[in-house]
Structures are given as structure tokens and as C-alpha cells.
Amino acid sequence: MRGWRLLPCSVRGKTPLLKRWPTLASSDLATIQGWAAEHSECNWGVATGPESRVFVLDVDGESGRASLAALVAKHGLLPVTLASRTGREDGGEHRWFRCPQGQEIRSNAGKLGEGLDVRGAGGYVIVPPSIHESGRAYQWANPEHPTADAPKWFLDLLAGGTQTVHNPPRAHISIFFEGQRNDGLARLGGAMRRRGATQAEIERRLTAENQQRCRPPLPTDEVRKIAASVARYEPGGPDPLETAWKAVLDEPHPRGYGQFIALARTLQLARPGLSIALPLIRIGDHMRCDWTQVRRWRKRAVCEGWLRLTEHPIPHRKAGMYAFNEKSVPLRPTVPLSQMPH
Numbered sequence: 001m002r003g004w005r006l007l008p009c010s011v012r013g014k015t016p017l018l019k020r021w022p023t024l025a026s027s028d029l030a031t032i033q034g035w036a037a038e039h040s041e042c043n044w045g046v047a048t049g050p051e052s053r054v055f056v057l058d059v060d061g062e063s064g065r066a067s068l069a070a071l072v073a074k075h076g077l078l079p080v081t082l083a084s085r086t087g088r089e090d091g092g093e094h095r096w097f098r099c100p101q102g103q104e105i106r107s108n109a110g111k112l113g114e115g116l117d118v119r120g121a122g123g124y125v126i127v128p129p130s131i132h133e134s135g136r137a138y139q140w141a142n143p144e145h146p147t148a149d150a151p152k153w154f155l156d157l158l159a160g161g162t163q164t165v166h167n168p169p170r171a172h173i174s175i176f177f178e179g180q181r182n183d184g185l186a187r188l189g190g191a192m193r194r195r196g197a198t199q200a201e202i203e204r205r206l207t208a209e210n211q212q213r214c215r216p217p218l219p220t221d222e223v224r225k226i227a228a229s230v231a232r233y234e235p236g237g238p239d240p241l242e243t244a245w246k247a248v249l250d251e252p253h254p255r256g257y258g259q260f261i262a263l264a265r266t267l268q269l270a271r272p273g274l275s276i277a278l279p280l281i282r283i284g285d286h287m288r289c290d291w292t293q294v295r296r297w298r299k300r301a302v303c304e305g306w307l308r309l310t311e312h313p314i315p316h317r318k319a320g321m322y323a324f325n326e327k328s329v330p331l332r333p334t335v336p337l338s339q340m341p342h
Helices: 029-038 061-075 152-159 181-194 199-213 220-231 240-249 257-270 280-287 291-303
Strands: 005-009 043-047 054-060 083-085 092-098 116-119 124-127 307-314 319-324
Touching (some): 005 029, 054 061, 061 092, 061 116, 181 199, 181 220, 240 280, 257 280, 257 291, 257 319, 280 291, 291 307
Antiparallel strands (some): 005 043, 054 116, 083 092, 307 319
């Protein structure tokens, strides 16, 4: 197991099953076997950082690949190293590197670019043969390959306070893939209509957004239908977040995190089968707290399985698209301990 410190995580999820996992994660075989017997269907994580002597670059989907391409074009190639594939439907990859001597690599999200996260001290990643929530298995791309040393330029970026690489324009916007395109354009059009836009204005904007953000773009006639549909509503109209918040206030929910979960659930009930927006600043205004507190609640809800990210957040808007789950988790076959990373 390469001396890595392992920890059991939820079935088809990423939530640690150990309350004090940063200190309890272990490389002791007997301890791991005990966890495997107690949590026979769990996923497995590796606690990254100096104790395991590794840190991980997490490349998420198209935005992550675009950001990584921008880094490589500016600074040079990354060395070939141990790599694993995640179960994301749009593709995901973990690249494993040795922790450098004399430099602590801290976990961060988006510092290197959209869709690029780093898991170092205090972090963890899910490893094969775990099962992603999509039902796909995490897989090693080159299981016999050693972990490489990261190049100096990469370590310098991680140590620096800011990131100077500019991503391609599309890396700063949310991309709509098949199954998301109609809903995504309808949301954009609905927001325009609430601000008083005409059908012609909505159609022009959605036509441009369709070409820039939809993968692949929808037929022109379909975009026109979406614009016509949202234009049927009176300008202004109810704001989804406002409506959901009023409903939550009419119900006896505990303040704070409980209200946040109730708000997400109410938003989802109004949009069955579709993604919901969770803008941190606006929610903070309603709940009379700083948006950073809302971010902590949102992160906790993801860790506990209430929320699942469906589209990459847009950092400068402090928003993201999620699906609300009632925490009903399907089971999977037991994974033999022999298939654990070695």
C-alpha cells in the first residue's frame, strides 16, 4: 500500500467514516483489515500530506483539462507519474506526486485554475477500487508506476499567493453538457425575463451562449423554442430563491445549517430532476450571515451527502449548481482487500 495512510469512506461517496480521520487514518494492515470487515462496502481514501509522503493534483472534467493545458503551455510538461481515473461522467484524473523536502503542500481548490484542486496536508482523495456516485469505478491508469517529483515551477505556483496563468475564456464559465443544455439556457433566459428582457433579446443572448457554452450546441430551432417559452412569463415574476426562502421561513427549521438544508430541499422540490443554484452571497443575505459561513454549510452538505455538484462553480460569482439528495445510497458488491492500492 506504498506506506499510505488509508481511511474508510461512505459507500459510493467521499465522506470519511472516521470522525477524527486526520489522526486515525492508518497504514497498519491489521487496522485496515478491521475497517474492511466493519465497513465491507465502503469506499477508500488516502490521507495526503507528509505522513503519506504524497500530494495529489485533481483534474476535474473539461474545465480542469483546459486549466492544466494552460499551465503546461506556459511552464512546461509535468512528469509522468502514478495516476488514477475518477468516475466523473465528464472525466477526472488524480496525478500523484512525492511531497518535496522542506515545503509543505497544503490542500487548495482552484488556486491553479478552475477545475484544478490540490490535496496535500490535511486532505484526502478517494482511490481505486472505490466506486464513484455515478456508478463508475475509480481505476489506476498505471498502477506500477512510481510517484514522481513535481517540477520546481509547479511547486513555486503552489507556494505563491496568487496564480498568474490565465485560462482560456471558456474555463471561466459553466459548460452545459448533454442533459444540461436545455435547462441551463432556460435558466439564463428566465433570469433575463425577470429583468425585463424581450423575446428577441433573450433569443440573441441564448444563441450566443449556446455556441459558447453548450457541448455540443443545440439546434437553432431548439434555442428559439426556449426563448419563446421563457418570454411567455410576465417580466419580473417570482425569483426561485426568494420563493424558496419564504417557504422555509414558514416552517419550523432550526436556524443555521438546518435552514440551509431546508432551503436546498425546497429549491429542488420546485425543480424535480434539474439542478439548483446555490449563490453564497444571496443566501447569506437572507440568512443574515457572511457568505463564508454559507460556504461552510454547503461544503458540509456535500460531505454528508445532501448535495452533489452537477456543474463547476463560477468562483467570481460565488455560485454553483447542485442536486439535492435525500441520502438514499445504493449499495455495491464488497471489494476484496487484495484490490486495495499497493
